[in-house]
């Protein structure tokens with residue numbers, strides 16, 4: 001009972017240690033890997049993408065801004081306005097050349113004196129302050145900055161959504177005389193964004209200073225304000241911080257973690273937002289985590305099974321070692337006493353006879369003296385074997401101590417015990433022991449006694465001892481019986 005509870009305590013402790021060990025290692029390495037990926041994304045991947053896109057933008061959007069700036073300071077354009085806009089073919093040829101040379105979708109000029117809107121094919125219209133589509137011009141007119149970038153529809157280009165760079169034109173005294181610039185279709189820009197996204201595997205979009213999504217790839221369906229977008233809304237105020245350095249942010253959406261790099265681009269008055277869903281990057285680490293857990297569970301189970309097996313085997317061996325004599329393999333005296341008590345109770349209850357034979361090798365000291373201790377040990381082993389073979393399965397042989405053996409005969413009357421003792425004596429007397437290549441004859445003396453009801457254990461063994469002593473004193477190699485007071489002494 002105690003052994004099994006100690007065993008389960010041992011197994012519980014091993015399980016706890018294994019679980020703690022494995023979990024600490026696995027969770028620790030998972031956290032380190034996940035944080036390394038995250039750190040890599042935050043510190044390198046996102047800023048790098050942001051930088052790359054920024055330089056691409058400079059090529060793709062800032063180039064038109066630069067062209068618009070050149071147009072605004074072009075002496076021909078300014079002189080033509082100041083000279084009274086006489087020959088319209090001149091300005092349309094100029095705008096057509098700009099458009100074709102720089103590959104723009106449209107090139108335009110609005111004169112402040114006439115409110116005429118010119119494009120590559122001539123005069124398009126006259127802008128009007130009350131016209132919604134012309135609001136941009138009156139805004140540019142009052143604008144403090146040199147130019148603005150405006151996403152609007154282009155009347156000169158079948159109302160296609162276009163990004164216009166509207167640059168103020170000033171005369172030589174710094175007075176406002178009109179607006180000029182070029183336009184790119186939004187489709188072109190969307191394609192550019194899509195190519196960025198495909199190249200960098202990240203979600204890329206632009207918002208204006210109010211957080212309105214101005215430009216995004218085709219895959220982005222929500223085009224409202226970031227303040228209304230689920231997840232992003234929680235960090236909207238941190239995004240719109242007008243910081244030209246990249247700001248690293250994070251938000252959660254649908255249980256997934258999204259890292260974001262935001263930077264303000266003053267030339268556009270827009271924010272460039274680059275997002276990366278970290279869950280995708282962490283997925284392989286999660287798979288390894290699950291695999292590690294499975295492997296650890298299997299290893300733990302194997303360790304527990306092996307431990308259980310080893311403990312059981314050691315327990316078995318301990319039981320064996322504790323109960324048997326290591327030289328002869330017979331029961332030892334301690335174990336025998338337990339067995340004897342059981343046999344005694346059994347005999348009492350069932351009213352069956354129980355006999356004991358105590359025997360001792362005659363002059364065994366001579367064997368040791370003449371042939372050595374090891375030869376003596378071999379003799380003890382052989383006598384144990386002979387005795388075991390002479391008995392029934394139910395009889396119990398014990399090494400009582402030294403060269404003394406005790407046999408317990410269950411359900412055996414005294415006469416039968418005597419016959420058996422005599423037979424054993426004869427067998428050993430007939431046996432030839434070979435010691436140091438010499439044939440040696442040995443004998444044993446035996447004392448028999450029958451257990452009498454309610455007899456104490458020491459009294460019973462003392463009677464057996466008395467009988468053995470009698471056999472010795474009568475000349476050895478014989479059997480003597482010790483009767484109890486109530487027994488018939490005629491044998």
Ligand SMILES: Nc1nc2c(ncn2[C@@H]2O[C@H](COP(=O)(O)OP(=O)(O)OP(=O)(O)O)[C@@H](O)[C@H]2O)c(=O)[nH]1
Nearest residue numbers: 360361362363364365366368373374376377402403
């Ligand atoms: N080899 C060996 N000898 C043992 C062992 N146990 C006891 N002996 C020896 O057994 C001998 C017993 O000697 P004694 O008690 O004098 O008895 P004996 O020589 O057998 O003489 P009697 O019993 O009087 O016939 C001693 O020499 C012990 O050392 C053992 O395990 N191995």
